[in-house]
Every structure is written in structure tokens, then in C-alpha cells.
Amino acid sequence: MSTPKIGIVSCSGECCVEGTISRIATRIVLEKLRPSNTVTICLPLFSIGEKGERMFAKNFATIAVDGCEKQCAKNAIEKYSGKTARSIVVSDLLKKWKMENPSPRRELNKKGVEAAAKIAEEIAVAMDDIFTRGR
Amino acid sequence: MTDPIIVIPCSGIGKAFGTIARDATYSVVEDLKKGTTETICLSLLVMGDEEAGRLVKSHRCIAVDGCPNECSKKNLVLSGAKLAANFRVVDILRDHRDLKPSAVTFIDEAGRKLAKILADKISTRIDELDQEGRVSK
Numbered sequence: 001m002s003t004p005k006i007g008i009v010s011c012s013g014e015c016c017v018e019g020t021i022s023r024i025a026t027r028i029v030l031e032k033l034r035p036s037n038t039v040t041i042c043l044p045l046f047s048i049g050e051k052g053e054r055m056f057a058k059n060f061a062t063i064a065v066d067g068c069e070k071q072c073a074k075n076a077i078e079k080y081s082g083k084t085a086r087s088i089v090v091s092d093l094l095k096k097w098k099m100e101n102p103s104p105r106r107e108l109n110k111k112g113v114e115a116a117a118k119i120a121e122e123i124a125v126a127m128d129d130i131f132t133r134g135r
Numbered sequence: 136m137t138d139p140i141i142v143i144p145c146s147g148i149g150k151a152f153g154t155i156a157r158d159a160t161y162s163v164v165e166d167l168k169k170g171t172t173e174t175i176c177l178s179l180l181v182m183g184d185e186e187a188g189r190l191v192k193s194h195r196c197i198a199v200d201g202c203p204n205e206c207s208k209k210n211l212v213l214s215g216a217k218l219a220a221n222f223r224v225v226d227i228l229r230d231h232r233d234l235k236p237s238a239v240t241f242i243d244e245a246g247r248k249l250a251k252i253l254a255d256k257i258s259t260r261i262d263e264l265d266q267e268g269r270v271s272k
């Protein structure tokens with residue numbers, strides 16, 4: 001039996017640190033927390049209509065990881081490939097955890113890396129939930 | 136600030152190239168050409184955000200792509216942007232084969248060097264554009 005896969009789609013979020021955190025958290029899930037179950041979907045590539053990325057997002061569960069409330073990753077997936085299984089908004093979680101503006105956007109400092117690690121844990125929990133309860 | 140140039144990286148997440156494109160962009164907008172350049176979220180632009188769309192149509196833009204897919208350039212063209220120049224990390228890498236970036240999550244030393252070279256090239260091109268006072272499409 002093949003290993004179940006979930007697509008994680010991070011916004012690019014160049015404008016703000018929450019975008020950098022989205023991106024780093026997604027990579028932490030891919031490299032450390034759930035390497036066997038994670039496929040990252042490149043949002044800019046997805047947006048220009050790359051068939052492989054869009055087909056994957058259609059056929060497999062996806063989790064959108066967005067930096068801000070504009071939720072570009074979630075909106076893109078739902079516009080072109082169907083409903084996302086879960087959605088995470090970094091700015092909402094940082095507010096809830098009282099960790100707003102933890103770091104410069106260019107290179108995360110210690111607080112920023114801690115925030116990214118916490119977001120990565122949230123993504124992993126969402127993945128486990130999908131495997132347990134379905135989309 | 137008048138007529139800033141908008142520098143937009145692809146921020147590709149699958150390879151080190153996207154990380155380098157992103158770092159080079161920040162180097163330009165936060166250090167080398169601070170005050171005369173800006174960046175915006177590529178994802179916001181591709182999702183049709185009106186303000187982002189207006190910005191790229193009314194200002195000169197530079198696309199900074201990691202790989203030959205050129206997602207930033209293609210998305211800018213699709214948005215009707217004033218594309219003044221475009222760069223690709225893979226081209227810089229071809230000229231500096233001794234630098235082999237491998238880390239994607241956190242940029243490594245080779246990646247940092249490539250980003251610096253790329254940022255300097257973008258900065259030089261911005262100087263040329265300012266001198267030329269024209270936009271190539």
C-alpha cells in the first residue's frame with residue numbers, strides 16, 4: 001500500500017513576516033515532521049496552470065497555509081482544484097498565541113523560527129486529523 | 136517616494152532557487168535600493184487583487200525567478216504588468232558552478248553568495264533603467 005499524501009500549499013507572502021513563516025513552516029513539515037506524507041505545491045507554478053500541481057490538488061487532500069487573512073493559497077486552490085481539506089492562517093494563530101510580529105521578514109530570528117515551528121506542528125496535527133477523520 | 140520599481144520574486148518552495156530569488160529581492164528592496172524599490176506578494180497578484188494589479192500596471196516591474204518555469208515573469212505578463220527586466224537564479228548558477236546551494240528552508244552559504252550576486256545584478260539593472268528612462272516589455 002502506498003503512503004498517503006497530502007498537499008501543503010503555502011502562500012508566497014513576500015510582503016510580511018507571516019508569509020515567511022508560512023513558507024518555513026511548510027518546509028519544516030516536509031523535511032522533518034511528516035516527510036513521507038507531504039507534497040508541497042508551488043503556488044506560483046499552480047497559478048500559471050501547471051497541470052501536475054493542479055491535478056494533485058484535485059485528487060489529494062490539501063492544506064492551505066496562508067500568512068494573512070487574504071488567504072491567497074486557499075483561494076487559489078479552491079478556484080482551480082476544489083475545496084481545501086483544512087486551512088491555516090498564520091496571522092490568526094500568532095495573534096491567538098500573542099506572538100505578533102516575531103521577526104523581520106527577510107530572515108527569521110529565534111522568535112520567528114519558534115513561531116514557524118509552532119505553525120508546523122499545527123499543520124502536522126491537521127494532517128493527522130485528515131488521516132483519521134477524512135477530509 | 137516617486138515611481139518605485141516593483142521587484143517580485145517567485146518564492147518557489149520546492150528548490151533552493153526560490154529561496155535565493157526571495158533573498159536577493161529582499162536584499163534589493165531593504166538594502167541596495169531601499170526607498171526606490173518595493174516588493175509585493177506574487178500570490179496576491181495572481182489571485183487578482185485589484186490594488187496589486189494597479190501597482191504592476193502603473194510601475195516598472197522586475198521579475199526574479201528561481202527556475203526556467205519563470206512563474207513570476209509569466210504571472211506579471213498575465214497581469215498586464217510593465218515588465219522592465221527579468222532574472223533567473225539558474226542563469227546566475229550557470230556562471231558560478233562552484234556555488235552549489237542545497238538548503239531550501241534556511242538559505243545556506245552558497246545560496247547566500249548567489250543571492251548577493253543576483254541582488255547586485257538587479258541593482259545594476261535598476262541603475263541602467265533609471266539612466267535609460269525607458270521600459271522594455
